[in-house]
Amino acid sequence: MKEKKRFKDYQLDNQIKRALSELGFQSPLEVQEETIPRILEGRDLVVKSQTGSGKTASFAIPLCEKVDLEVEAPQVLVLAPTRELVDQVKEDFEDIGRYKGVSCCALYGKQPIEKQRRELKTNPHVIVATPGRMLDHLKNRNVKLDHVKYLVIDEADEMLIMGFKEQIDYIVSKLSPERTTLLFSATIPEEVESLSRLYMRDPENIAVKSEVQTIDKIEQLYYAVEGLKKVDFIKKVIRHEQPRKCIIFCNTQEQVNTLFEIFAKWDRGTCAVHGGMDQGLRTEKLKEFKRGKYRILIATDVAARGLHIPGITHVINYSVPFDNENYVHRIGRTGRVDEDGVAITMVMPSEMERFKELEKFLGYEIPCKGGYVDRRPRSAGKHRRGAEKFKDDKRKGRGAKVQIAAGFSNSSLKTKDILYAIRKIPGVSTEDIGKVDILDKVTNINIYNGKEKEVSRELKKRGIRGKIYKVK
Template sequence: MKFKDLGLAEDILKSVESVGFEEATPIQEQTIPLVLAGKDVIGQAQTGTGKTAAFGLPTIQNIDAKKEETQALVIAPTRELAIQTQEELYRLSKERRLKVQAVYGGADINRQIRILKKNPQIVVGTPGRLLDHIQRGTLKLNHVKVLVLDEADEMLNMGFLDDIESIIKSVPNDRQTLLFSATMPEDIKRIGVQFMKNPEHVQIKAKEMTASLIDQYFMRVKEFEKFDILTRLLDVHTPELSIIFGRTKRRVDELSRALESRGYKAEGIHGDLSQQKRMDVLKAFKKGELDILVATDVAARGLDISGVTHVYNFDIPQDPESYVHRIGRTGRAGKDGMSVTFVTPNEMSYLQTIEKLTKKRMTPLKPPTKKEAFAGQMQSAMEEIAQKLENTDLDRYVKQADQLLEQYSAIDLTALLLKVVAKEDINDIPVKITPERPLPAGKKQRSRRHDRYKDRRRHDYKDHRKTKERNGKPKGKGKAKNKNKERNFTIRQK
């Protein structure tokens, strides 16, 4: 369906045309008329389906551009998503010249306060920083007409439920509320009942959410095999742009360093990096200066990067709902994508839970052999050589080339060139990949709806109890006490 058929104003349609949108996506087609009509909406859709425009276009149309007051508030789980949402809303509202501001942690709060004093019509922010501004009195919400909760399930997974409820209670009751989430755990359903007025439900079915254009594979591997198998996959697949997901920040750091030492153009992002560093890495990835982005779930949430052809789940997600978000990084805009998930033997139950959620079976994949990986390296090397031959002026090297051809055969020289370009020698460089604790086996999966710190304490206690039982000594006596302390300390550092 065309945007002009959805009831949007002419100036809004002009903005739509200027950003290159042509036909509305299913979530846009179903959501925009409802929002224009003033309805509360619960939309089940993942990142990459066009939901920002789905709530953004009608919200922009309903805002009074003449009034310099905050009329729309968008809550997003991460800084990256807040920034990207702000940028897209700014582009979509260019014809109406609305002021759109993003506020998030890790940035200068005094600068944000100065900007908020100018009363931007739309504010996009992360829960913690929004609540900070509300409590300081620097964010005025008494004129807010539209409240948007974007990627609500992820905000719950990150432990923001209390913050979200506090923010909702700070907004006028006569507002319009729009909630978007890839999945619908019970806490999100409760928000819909408690804080929304007869919401309309728009759902993109699970099989559509995981996208028919994404070929989904799994590979049964042992922990110590993962890195070598990953590099072979990269050599065989030769992805244009790929994202590798690790479970922890340490995993991301070690993977990105190991890949770089083996000659791959890779960098990692996670929550401990500065905002500037993360933005620099993402900019390099978008420009093609990096081939591989290694990321944690939270750091990659909401990334809007076109051209990602492959997603590798180096660690299967503990929360099966995160799988939907991970593979949503590829298979966009009608292009094919591929995902490969590594599964250790005791993690097969997690694979089954994911398949139940997505209503799609993953195809088993055999690890590539060294011979297949070598063939992939050679193919990439030949393509690189061919490209450089077409785009490089070689006149100044011809004399020396003739001298070499007098001493060596053309075949030997070409073989050496392939070896150098393929960087085969660096394949044996040792790397450090610390084994991660395997996920608990044989336990029923559930959404991580509790506060993240409470989950951490419960996990530590269980491990403490198991350590005590293994040692067979009561707590607080002799070496067993020291071992317990050391064990718990190690877990908390993860």
């Protein structure tokens, strides 16, 4: 069997390897293994890769390696369709190139152009931009691209759908024809192929699939929330859930700072980390969180990978992540080794389409536990806890209800506690357990195949989480 390659085996600057190690990057994902060596060789590439396959690191790692610190001018230009993706790509470059000294800037609309112009005067090594704002700076002569050796067109299919073709044409016309061009796209329609023929020299085509983990020990759920009520709602959820250790993931550094400012006054056991913080301070806060000084950590995706802290009982997504793979990495911080965990996502109305795309990516629906009315059609029997799908209407064998005198208002029991207790009963399998419905003061459990008496008897004797409840 072929031995899995590790990042430490690549011909990379030791400062990049140090950053990758701290970020928890040990072995490359498929897209990274396919592209990194080819980019280091200077090949033009067309990469068909779904969002969430690890593609950003697949070009950020080798391009950070290629940056020449002696050249005080932009050397890498990344074009991305949205402000959010620009911010994310910039943060990835900053994290990977931190110790080497790679400087980056992000350019997009709805931000003062004068502020960006001053940042461009510092000659960052990497520019990540939306095509429209990059065009503005070029026409205003705020930046020269003479030394750009690497062009990345990210989410190329989205770019064309959004009508950026003319802007990209103009930007490319200002670049050296001797550059290396990397094109990443979830799909490769004829328009993208045409783009590759126009901009690239004998490109190599690579197609990879996204790597999705199976998360069996994590109860996943979401709340539908209005934006203005989100912070108060999260506080309410935390008061109810009473996590021993909890990470709240945000999509941007700005969100982390804003949320931390509010939470620090509400719960002194709160700390925050993101890629814009001093590395020493970030490391110190993570150590203190691990030691138990803090109960709540608010973080960007810098903490989604490689953060191995035992005892994290809950992960809360303050917003739906932009990268589906990041959702998997985020919730993977809980439910580790022999522990169960809970993953909660706050979904605003404006995020519902992205959330539906996340569910398609995962291959299952995540149950809604409350909030504003979610009017999208739900398939019967698709509620998900880890890898389980409850298909109550298709069960074989007689079904009956077992009721426990414990609910939201009079206990701290979670679905995972009840499932764990029932699964430990000899002779009862997952196929015998149906929907678990936690109500105000009672919990109803569907039990199948004539196992209800056995479950009722054993729960009365064994209890749940060490406590005996009335069962009928």
